[in-house]
Each structure stands twice: as structure tokens, then as C-alpha cells.
Amino acid sequence: MIPRRQLAEAVMKGLERAPAVALLGPRQCGKTTLARELAARHPGAARVFDLEHPADEAALRNPLLAIERLRGLVVIDEVQRLPELYPVLRVLLDRPGTPARFLLLGSASPHLVRGVTESLAGRVAFVDMQGFSLDDVGLVAERMLWLRGGFPRSFLAADDGASFAWRNDFLRSFSERDFGTLGLGATPASLGRLWRMAAHHHGQYLNASEFGRSLGETHKTVLRHLEMLAAAFMIRLLPPWFKNLGKRLVRRPKLYVRDSGLLHALLGIPDESALLGHPKLGGSWEGFAMEEIIARLPHDECYFWATQSGAELDLLTTIGGRRVGFEYKVGDAPKLTRSMAVARHDLDLHRLFVVAPVAKPYTLAAGIDVVPLADAIDAASSGKVRRPTD
Numbered sequence: 332m333i334p335r336r337q338l339a340e341a342v343m344k345g346l347e348r349a350p351a352v353a354l355l356g357p358r359q360c361g362k363t364t365l366a367r368e369l370a371a372r373h374p375g376a377a378r379v380f381d382l383e384h385p386a387d388e389a390a391l392r393n394p395l396l397a398i399e400r401l402r403g404l405v406v407i408d409e410v411q412r413l414p415e416l417y418p419v420l421r422v423l424l425d426r427p428g429t430p431a432r433f434l435l436l437g438s439a440s441p442h443l444v445r446g447v448t449e450s451l452a453g454r455v456a457f458v459d460m461q462g463f464s465l466d467d468v469g470l471v472a473e474r475m476l477w478l479r480g481g482f483p484r485s486f487l488a489a490d491d492g493a494s495f496a497w498r499n500d501f502l503r504s505f506s507e508r509d510f511g512t513l514g515l516g517a518t519p520a521s522l523g524r525l526w527r528m529a530a531h532h533h534g535q536y537l538n539a540s541e542f543g544r545s546l547g548e549t550h551k552t553v554l555r556h557l558e559m560l561a562a563a564f565m566i567r568l569l570p571p572w573f574k575n576l577g578k579r580l581v582r583r584p585k586l587y588v589r590d591s592g593l594l595h596a597l598l599g600i601p602d603e604s605a606l607l608g609h610p611k612l613g614g615s616w617e618g619f620a621m622e623e624i625i626a627r628l629p630h631d632e633c634y635f636w637a638t639q640s641g642a643e644l645d646l647l648t649t650i651g652g653r654r655v656g657f658e659y660k661v662g663d664a665p666k667l668t669r670s671m672a673v674a675r676h677d678l679d680l681h682r683l684f685v686v687a688p689v690a691k692p693y694t695l696a697a698g699i700d701v702v703p704l705a706d707a708i709d710a711a712s713s714g715k716v717r718r719p720t721d
């Protein structure tokens with residue numbers, strides 16, 4: 332069992348500031364395991380309901396009776412299965428003295444998020460969850476986490492072959508079952524093609540019309556399906572930053588498959604040697620490093636930046652109120668490029684981190700440093716960025 336300290340802490344902090352926390356993440360990322368662990372460790376009373384379990388489901392058909400007397404921590408797993416629960420929860424969350432706090436779990440979907448936000452507005456803190464991160468598995472496992480991705484059963488599989496097979500099964504059941512429950516009316520086969528296409532365009536600007544032409548769909552349908560995949564935490568549509576300068580900027584979002592292991596399964600990359608020789612190697616590193624960094628930021632204001640004349644920055648965000656940029660380079664000795672210098676100057680970046688699989692950081696120019704992923708993660712989670720000269 333791999334402890335997930337950061338997430339456990341985020342949930343406990345959420346429960347201090349709100350009477351309920353919604354812990355949302357994709358299927359199989361470890362939600363139930365974490366919630367049961369928290370319930371087991373909870374100093375006071377704790378009760379877990381699983382709405383996929385018939386007895387618990389039956390008990391919660393009379394929710395007031397089942398829950399009103401409970402004290403301490405109450406976990407409700409698969410909460411999206413019983414939307415009738417929301418109005419009752421609202422009453423229970425508003426009781427004076429908050430006699431019980433609630434941890435609500437569900438597989439991320441727009442439907443669930445809407446249900447919770449609309450019914451329980453202002454009473455619920457959200458904690459987003461993905462598979463394992465570097466904090467969970469440790470720096471020594473960076474390569475393996477990159478290759479296999481963070482889904483626990485993929486990461487912990489006995490060998491690369493078993494991990495690859497698990498991910499292919501996961502993708503299949505996602506297309507056939509879970510995506511169907513999002514109410515899209517698309518066939519598993521067309522979703523399978525959409526997924527593979529997303530993987531081939533990983534790290535590129537989204538061109539929904541081109542997707543539409545290949546898939547025989549309208550670009551609106553493609554966008555709707557991609558937005559659903561994004562809401563289910565499967566892909567990320569990173570928005571462009573275009574608020575400055577009047578330069579001609581790229582305004583399309585950039586598309587990423589969030590879990591590097593799923594990306595590799597979709598691209599047919601079973602092991603490290605296939606990854607190292609694959610044309611998507613750079614894109615894969617970019618997506619992996621980016622997810623690790625974004626997961627540590629206390630906010631979700633993240634953009635990329637690109638001018639029509641070719642200057643680019645992979646990630647633009649703020650840390651501790653200062654504007655910071657990240658570039659990802661898969662080579663082990665990145666050099667200063669004109670694009671980096673332009674981005675630093677035009678965006679007035681406090682720091683630009685060039686994240687590469689290097690052992691030690693080194694400086695390229697004032698405010699521009701090559702750093703290992705671990706250092707970039709430290710900067711993102713500390714909330715502070717220092718210049719080496721500060």
C-alpha cells in the first residue's frame with residue numbers, strides 16, 4: 332500500500348474548512364482506497380457507505396434515517412448514483428455545530444460536479460485526484476511513473492507487459508462503459524478512434540475541424556466529446572494566454588492526454604526502449620512534467636503562450652503572485668533558445684524553468700535555469716520562487 336500523504340492532507344484540510352469534501356478523480360485512481368484509509372485512521376467515529384453495494388444503497392434510500400444520527404466522518408462512495416441524496420445532505424450540512432462531516436466520492440464527470448455544485452453550493456470543498464504522483468512513489472521511481480503512468484494498478488503491475496495490458500483494458504472499459512454513462516450517445520468504436528486521435532495530437536494545438544474530418548463528425552460534436560473527456564480528467568485542454576501586447580498569438584487550446592501511461596498505451600508504446608525511440612518522446616515528457624507541476628499549484632490558472640512568429644512557452648502561471656514560465660526539454664543538456672529569451676522578455680517572467688531529465692540544475696541566462704523535475708515541483712508547491720541571486 333503506497334501512502335498518499337499530500338492528498339490525505341488536502342482532504343483533511345478541506346474538511347476543516349467545509350462540512351463536506353467532494354473527492355473527484357477518474358475511475359481506478361484510488362479514491363475508495365484513500366477514503367477507507369482516512370476513515371480507518373479517523374480519531375472519532377467513521378462510517379463508510381458504498382452506493383455500489385446493495386445493502387448500503389438500500390439503507391440510503393431513507394437517507395435521513397440512515398445518516399442523521401451519525402457523528403464524526405461519513406464517507407459516501409459513488410455518490411453520483413443517488414442524486415436524491417443531495418437535498419438531504421444540504422439539510423444535514425447546515426446543522427448547527429456540524430455534528431458530522433462528509434466525504435463524497437465519485438468518478439469525475441460533468442454530471443456529478445454539476446449536481447454537487449448546484450445542490451450543495453458553498454458547503455463543499457473540492458479535492459481533485461489523479462493516479463500516483465512523484466510525491467507518492469518517490470523520485471527513484473520517476474522513470475517508471477513516466478512510462479506506466481499513475482493509475483495504481485498500472486504502476487504496481489508485476490512487469491511492463493502486465494501494466495500495458497491493464498491500461499489497454501482500462502481504455503476499453505472506459506469507452507464501453509464509463510463514457511457511455513456520461514450520456515454522449517457516441518459508439519465505443521468512435522470514442523476509441525477519438526482517443527487515439529487525441530493521443531496522436533498530444534501536445535499540439537487542437538484543430539477540431541481536422542478531428543471532425545477524420546472522424547466523420549462535426550467539429551461541434553468533436554469539441555463536446557473532448558470537453559467531456561476533459562471533465563472526466565482524461566485529457567487536458569490547456570488554454571492559450573492572449574492578454575498581452577497585441578502580438579499575433581495562437582488562440583487554440585493545446586491538447587494533452589493527462590496520464591502518461593494511458594498516452595503510451597494509446598500510442599502502442601509498451602516499454603522504455605520503445606518510448607526512447609518514439610517520435611512523441613518529447614511530447615510525452617512535456618505532458619508528464621506538466622501534470623506533476625500543475626498538480627502542485629494551489630490554483631488552476633495555467634496557460635501556454637505562443638506567437639504566430641514562433642516564440643513559445645509551454646506553461647505560464649503564477650507562483651506566490653509572480654509570473655513564472657516552464658519549458659520542458661527531453662534532452663539532457665538543453666541550451667538557451669531565442670524563444671526562451673523572447674518569452675522571458677515579452678511576458679516579463681520572474682523565472683523561467685527549463686525542466687529536463689538532468690541530475691543538477693544550471694543557469695542558462697539571468698532568470699532562466701535548467702532544472703530537474705523535482706526542483707520544478709518544489710518551486711510549484713512552495714508557493715515561492717527565488718532567483719539564484721535573491
Ligand SMILES: Nc1ncnc2c1ncn2[C@@H]1O[C@H](COP(=O)(O)OP(=O)(O)OP(=O)(O)O)[C@@H](O)[C@H]1O
Pocket residue numbers: 332333334335356357358359360361362363364365438483484487
Ligand atoms: N495507495 C495505494 N496503494 C496501492 N494500491 C492502491 C492504492 N490506491 C489504490 N490502489 C489499488 O488500485 C485499484 C483502484 O483503487 P480504488 O478502488 O481505490 O480506486 P477508485 O478510484 O475508487 O476506483 P473506482 O472509480 O473504479 O471505484 C485497487 O486495486 C486498489 O487496491
Ligand SMILES: [Mg+2]
Pocket residue numbers: 362363364408
Ligand atoms: Mg471506488
